[in-house]
Amino acid sequence: MTGVTLENTIKRYGETQVIHGxxxxxxxGEFCVFVGPSGCGKSTLLRMIAGLEETTEGSIAIGARDVTRADPSERGVAMVFQTYALYPHMTVAENMGFGLKMNGVPKAExxxxxRMASDILKLDDYLKRKPANLSGGQRQRVAIGRAIVRGPEVFLFDEPLSNLDAELRVEMRVEIARLHKEIGATMIYVTHDQVEAMTLADKIVVLRAGRIEQVGxxxxxxxxxxxxFVAGFIGSPAMNFLRGTVKGGQIEVPALARAVEAEVTLPAEGTEVIIGVRPEHIEVSTGQGKLxxxxxxxxxxxxxxxxxxxxGERIICEERGDERAREGDTVDIGFEPRRVMVFDASSEARIR
Known part of the structure; x- marks a missing residue:
């Protein structure tokens, strides 16, 4: 198996640039997930790697090969789409082997x-069935199996779980994670669901408006x-953000009517900032406070x-244990200074 390298990769549609360097x-062997909101360019970038979208500028390499101008069939990739794209008149086995058949591969091979792909995906009992007699999760496994039999260098997944219900999404996440561990292939996976990204990825690429915000x-x-942006996108429920002003070595936060401490080097007196605190890092006290x-x-x-x-700003707090606040309660909240993240109010860059 091989890795993938993109260098100054750009995509334009006419005068409109959608992927920016x-x-x-x-x-x-890495499991890399492209994540971001709708329209951020994650599927376009995946399709550029697959060769389904032309790369306007820059280069794409798979292993040691420059595939920037190569046809999709020459890139050594296999793609699994959001739609299963199975042939309804063919059995599971026929669907999985159809691409090989079209390439003239011997029947025995x-x-x-x-058989090997079916064994990996636990599809042995379904090989003679047709897609109409399969559940959504089983159909997606067949689509993945069709990719496996091609023996690609890189697997590409374009929101493969979007059409499944919540329970099947969880089940298929486990299946895909197990598949990666078993075959050890390089996998690139696109999703707008940051829970999928967090649970599947070795590496996450956070995209916004065709640019990488952070990789890690x-x-x-x-x-x-x-x-x-990254702080708010990664984590569920999302991080809480409150506006404040630096004053006397602390941050005055109007939403809380008090000052907040943070273990960071604060900017100059009077600078407007945004503090961020995750729901699980907030302590709630009932019967007091002004919230x-x-x-x-x-x-x-x-x-x-x-x-x-x-x-008027909203805060979400995570509570555990037997004693929890109820609707209508007056509460106060607290958090440790080390849990408070601070961002510049203009650029939204992290202040450390």
Missing amino acids: IDLTIED IREKV APLELYRDPDNK IAELSEALGGVSYLHLDTLS
Whole structure:
């Protein structure tokens, strides 16, 4: 298997530039996830690697080969799409082996490769069925199996779980993670779901408006984001953000009607900043304070408490244990200075 390297990769549609000079190295055997909001360019970038979109400028290499102008069939990649794209009149085995058949691969070799893929994906009991007799999760496994039998150097996944219900999404995440461990191939996976990104990736590439905001391991991005966008996108529920002003070595936060400390080197007196605190890092005290509990989402082992602040900004707190706030309660909140992240109010860059 091989890695993928992008150097100053640019994509334009006429005068409109949608991918802006991407530099990225994906190591051999790495599971890399492109994540970001709709329209950020993640699927376009994946299709450029696949050869389904032309690269306007820059280069793309798979292993030691420059494939920037190569046809998709010459790149050594296999792509799994959001739609399963299975032939309804063919059995599972026929669907999985169809690409090899079209390339003139001997029948015995096709059967062996289909058998191996079926064994990996636990599809042995379904090989004679047709797609209409399969669940959504089974159909997606067949689509993945079709990619496996081709023996690609790189697997590309374009939001493969978007059409599945919540339970099947979890099941297929486990299947794909297990598949990566078993075959050890380089995989590039596109999703807008940061939970999928966090649970699957060795490396996450956070994209916004065709540019890379940050690259790193899941927990690295969670614990040490470079800017407000990454901090807010990684983590569920999202990080809370409150505006404040530097005053006397602290940050005056109108939403809380008090000052907040942070273990960072603060900018000059009077500078406007944004503080960020994750829901799980907030301590809630009931029966005191000036914040009103508007909603409590009780999910069993955890509750998410939605608070109205004095300035109209919203805060979500994570609560555990037996004693939890209820809707309508007056509460106060606290957090350790080391848990407070600070961002420049203008550039939204992290202040460390």
